[in-house]
Amino acid sequence: MNADPTLVVHRDLAELSEAVAGRLVSRIGDLHHTQDAVSLALTGGGAGTAVLRAVAQSPDHTRVDWSRVDLWWGDERFLPPGDPERNETQAREALIDRVPIPAERVHPMGADAAPFADDPEAAAAAYASELEAGLQSTNGVLDIVLLGVGPDGHVASLFPEHSALHDTGAVIAVHDAPKPPPTRISLAMATIRSADEVWLVVAGTDKARAVATALAGTGAAPAAAAQGTQATRWFLDEAAASGLPADMGRRESR
């Protein structure tokens, strides 16, 4: 059984990312009261990266015990190490290089270089093993998965009607993705749905239709299926919420 979505709308991307960053820091703190390590899966994309930047800029992040946070990724663009388009590179620049997190707590997906050169399947399989080993203390379940949403309703690198959606495995290789680059690695939907909490962060009018469809529960797009077992939280800016009924969700504009 997965959790029905809740929804909060902020004025714009700046307010949205700041608010989600604040909630994230506070949620990590709460989880640290009841468990040793907190596992967080990061997303690529503009909104997700803005949240990471806002975490780094928030004075509150100094209250996080980063030595007890494991950073995973929901998806990765299969490119050489350090490529500026890799989600890892962007997350390092936005957050990881700015907080005292031990290197062994950072778990990037494999890059297109040895030992995985030209072999995203091998990189996906290796990541599945690393994830399984890393999440042993929490029954293989991530605490929080952050996701962006594409205009077509994709999340992570799970694109609507793409054949990779049928692949088995906790982590999958994706070829011919409609969003560049074409080769990617992604958590499978089953892995996302096994997480305790899924947080979707979405900004911009180009997302309005995908958001409205997913939240109406009518579409078959991956965004509609991305739900945590304990919580499914949608965080939108007003533009992304513009296709929703005005009384839906909580509006938090300053």
Ligand code: 6PG
């Ligand atoms: C990626 C992603 C992808 C992204 C969405 C939203 O690697 O590109 O992880 O799923 O989150 O496409 O991206 P934007 O927030 O930039 O629109």
